[in-house]
Amino acid sequence: MQKQTIIISGKNGQLGNELQDAALLFPQFHYRFFGKDELDISNASALEKLFKKYKPFCFINTAAYTAVDKAETEQEAAYSINAEATGAIAKTCNLFGAKLIHVSTDYVFDGRGNEPYKEDDKTNPVNYYGYTKWMGEKLALENNTQTIVVRTSWVYSVYGNNFVKTMLRLMKDRKELNVVNDQFGSPTYAKDLAETILKIITDLQLNDHQSNYGVYHYSNEGAISWCDFATAIRDIKQLDCSVNGIATAQYPTPAKRPGYSVMSKEKIHTTFNVEIKHWKQSLQECLAKL
Numbered sequence: 001m002q003k004q005t006i007i008i009s010g011k012n013g014q015l016g017n018e019l020q021d022a023a024l025l026f027p028q029f030h031y032r033f034f035g036k037d038e039l040d041i042s043n044a045s046a047l048e049k050l051f052k053k054y055k056p057f058c059f060i061n062t063a064a065y066t067a068v069d070k071a072e073t074e075q076e077a078a079y080s081i082n083a084e085a086t087g088a089i090a091k092t093c094n095l096f097g098a099k100l101i102h103v104s105t106d107y108v109f110d111g112r113g114n115e116p117y118k119e120d121d122k123t124n125p126v127n128y129y130g131y132t133k134w135m136g137e138k139l140a141l142e143n144n145t146q147t148i149v150v151r152t153s154w155v156y157s158v159y160g161n162n163f164v165k166t167m168l169r170l171m172k173d174r175k176e177l178n179v180v181n182d183q184f185g186s187p188t189y190a191k192d193l194a195e196t197i198l199k200i201i202t203d204l205q206l207n208d209h210q211s212n213y214g215v216y217h218y219s220n221e222g223a224i225s226w227c228d229f230a231t232a233i234r235d236i237k238q239l240d241c242s243v244n245g246i247a248t249a250q251y252p253t254p255a256k257r258p259g260y261s262v263m264s265k266e267k268i269h270t271t272f273n274v275e276i277k278h279w280k281q282s283l284q285e286c287l288a289k290l
């Protein structure tokens with residue numbers, strides 16, 4: 001049987017890189033990875049050309065404007081990539097009968113809750129990046145019935161820039177660090193997320209029910225503060241640096257962050273039988289490579 005093709009955007013990002021590694025574990029598909037220089041997702045005609053050429057049965061959109069603070073001032077760029085381009089991808093998927101896996105964020109929630117957010121809980125983004133991602137979700141779902149939106153949070157990897165790598169760098173240079181201890185969430189190892197996405201696509205091929213499309217939450221298991229996360233990084237790597245917990249008010253940023261953005265993973269677990277690793281286990285695995 002001929003292998004079916006999956007197109008992946010944003011190949012140079014954290015998730016894009018991890019998907020290239022994870023693809024080796026799912027050899028039943030044929031993969032075409034594109035970076036921003038090869039496929040700018042805001043170029044609708046380039047998208048259509050690509051679909052005509054490769055006839056993918058699935059498109060994974062990992063490309064995004066991810067500079068959360070800069071998005072407050074670069075609103076046009078953030079909206080164009082995270083919302084409009086996502087809508088155009090969904091329309092193209094619909095035109096060609098392809099499935100869309102689109103990645104979104106816990107920042108669609110305002111963080112005023114105190115128990116894990118479920119997929120249909122009220123969204124109310126507190127920053128512009130979150131607003132653009134929320135609009136992207138809506139446009140992805142409205143324009144293609146075969147869309148799965150995976151909301152994730154606090155993503156890190158051996159690739160790209162992220163909190164884990166920043167902490168390692170700073171902790172090697174400094175004796176002391178201040179890290180916020182009043183924002184709670186769940187880290188996500190992009191390797192786990194990449195494997196989960198390919199597992200979902202595998203399941204969808206076998207069990208293509210319309211009811212399986214929609215929004216899902218995925219992160220590693222467990223809920224911590226950024227300060228807990230930094231402390232664990234320090235302890236696992238046995239670095240000599242004090243980590244002091246501070247309040248968000250002591251570390252102002254251009255974009256507000258939700259205070260509590262832990263998400264319930266029950267739906268993805270029961271629908272696709274996804275095993276979810278505890279954040280510390282995944283952090284240890286990633287740190288062993290850094």
Ligand SMILES: NC(=O)c1ccc[n+]([C@@H]2O[C@H](COP(=O)([O-])OP(=O)(O)OC[C@H]3O[C@@H](n4cnc5c(N)ncnc54)[C@H](OP(=O)(O)O)[C@@H]3O)[C@@H](O)[C@H]2O)c1
Nearest residue numbers: 010012013014015036040041063064066103105152154155
């Ligand atoms: N990182 C997190 O903590 C986090 C948390 C929650 C959700 N997410 C979501 O998870 C997904 C993956 O995030 P990530 O951490 O892998 O992001 P990332 O490392 O920042 O990668 C995003 C990639 O998208 C590319 N890109 C930007 N504009 C593009 C365009 N117009 N056309 C094509 N590619 C473009 C970027 O290229 P350049 O670098 O060259 O611009 C970059 O390689 C995103 O949807 C993000 O919103 C991330």
